[in-house]
Amino acid sequence: RKPKSDEAETQYFVATIVENQEVVQRLVQATVAKGRTVNETKLLNAVRAQSIQPAHEDQIDSLSTQTVLVVVDDAAGDGPSTTDITAAAAGDACPTCAAELRAVRGVEVANIFKLGTHYSKAMGANFMDRNGRSQPIIMGCYGIGVTRLLASLAEHYHDERGLCWPVAIAPYQVHLVALKGVEETAVSLYHQLREEGIEVLFDDREERPGVKFNDADLIGLPLRITIGKRSLQQGGVELTYRQSGETTMVDIDFVIEVVQKLPG
Incomplete structure (x- = not known):
């Protein structure tokens, strides 16, 4: 519901309509309250057109000598050709409950x-x-x-570092990052995960750890498993949860069990 306005402005459109089984073009004069815009879909329905588009100056000149369709928005005037053709805007009142429209x-x-x-x-x-x-x-x-x-x-689902895929829709459940010197163990863990039906993105590139970690954050898979000499010396692998950022050390023999308990 729009408040009545004492000021109005007119916009012109060209409508393609069917008259007497012939497809013709008609100039449409649409009047709305000042500062408001015409909703072209509403206007198209109001004049029962097949299509409608803003008119150019030459079209206004050439078509104004023929029948002109006049439509006035109900907030800009009264009469038989009055109907709602204004695009909704933040602050308008709901026609049912009068609550203020919020634009998002x-x-x-x-x-x-x-x-x-x-x-x-x-x-x-x-x-x-x-x-x-x-x-x-x-x-x-x-x-x-x-x-x-x-x-x-x-x-x-993102933060300043990249994506944060939910488990249910992630392209892979696990991002396995192998650091230098543990290739054989990493490949073995990769195959164990795959045999259990776990989808794994395996980063075995010859890159620095920081590059691999940044890329893992950017891709944003739910769980990063980092396997390196230091983690193996401490008895396991490092698990990092992408959304929370929580990192924990897990015995390599229990990794599959932990991954299978991922929510979602």
């Missing part, structure tokens, strides 16, 4: 579109209703944006 940023990770019977009629995709009559199927379109979903997860 979000990412569209999935969508649903009602396609109606447009395509089913064209394909002859029908069903028999309860009265035995053939009816076109009402179709819908349902999609999940996989790349958007990954971007959203990265935005939510």
Whole structure:
């Protein structure tokens, strides 16, 4: 619900509509309260157009000599052509409970579109209703944006060092980091983990420990297992949990048991 405004401004659009079974373009004069913008989807529905877009100066000049569709937002005036065409903004009141609208940023990770019977009629995709009559199927379109979903997860599960994958969706459960001089033991542990169905990213590169640790934090797998001469001398391997940063020493014989108890 928008407060009534004594000041208004007009914006022009070109709508593609069907008139008498002909597709034509019409100039649309849309008036909203000053400082507000037109919601093009609302305007498209108001004039029953197939598509709509802002008009250029030359289009305004050429189409203004024909029929012009006039739509006024209900906060900018009264009359038969008045309806809601304004884009919602923070501070607007809810039409149901009058609570103030709060604007937050979000990412569209999935969508649903009602396609109606447009395509089913064209394909002859029908069903028999309860009265035995053939009816076109009402179709819908349902999609999940996989790349958007990954971007959203990265935005939510991260810190200043990199990603922090939850166990349930991590590409690997474990990041195994082998330091210099323990290659044989590290390879053996890698195969033991794999035999138990544990997904492992094995970093056996000839790099300095700091580089490997920074890369592990950047990738952000749930658990980093560091195996080196010092840890083996102390009787085990070093486990570092990515989200909490907690580090603990575990006997190498109990590593698999610990990994299998990872939450999620």
